[in-house]
Amino acid sequence: MIVLDTNVVSEFARSLPNEQVKAWMLRQDSARIWLCTVGLMEQIYGAERVRLKTGSDRFFRAIENLVKGQFRDRIVGWDLQAAMATGRLRAKRESVGRPISVQDAMIAAICLANGATLATRNIRDFEGLDLKLVNPFEDG
Numbered sequence: 001m002i003v004l005d006t007n008v009v010s011e012f013a014r015s016l017p018n019e020q021v022k023a024w025m026l027r028q029d030s031a032r033i034w035l036c037t038v039g040l041m042e043q044i045y046g047a048e049r050v051r052l053k054t055g056s057d058r059f060f061r062a063i064e065n066l067v068k069g070q071f072r073d074r075i076v077g078w079d080l081q082a083a084m085a086t087g088r089l090r091a092k093r094e095s096v097g098r099p100i101s102v103q104d105a106m107i108a109a110i111c112l113a114n115g116a117t118l119a120t121r122n123i124r125d126f127e128g129l130d131l132k133l134v135n136p137f138e139d140g
Helices: 006-011 019-027 037-054 058-070 080-095 102-113
Strands: 002-004 033-036 117-119
Touching: 002 006, 002 102, 006 037, 033 037, 033 102, 037 058, 037 102, 080 102, 102 117
Parallel strands: 002 033, 002 117
Antiparallel strands: none
């Protein structure tokens, strides 16, 4: 299982998505590519900010298409195991002077709880968490 971080999903909303990310996605077995509920929350937050500023709901439609279409059966949630891991991850990072955002800790915990790799541009944000990471922006 490979969970897409928000920045990877968002890349496909751009008018010209990064070529390396596109190439990386094409090489993946689509059945192994998943979204997570926390990433979806971040996507909805961004879409709502755009809607409030411009009145456009195109990002909501794109998210709905992902959730009801391509990723309908491939969305992993934040459960009890992930909640417990989130608390441990945040404390671990704070203890070494490298705090992690709540959202990033939640995404990392979802991946750890499910044995998943995280595909993200922000490798540094997730370093030191015993998490398998891949950067589609560089591994294209």
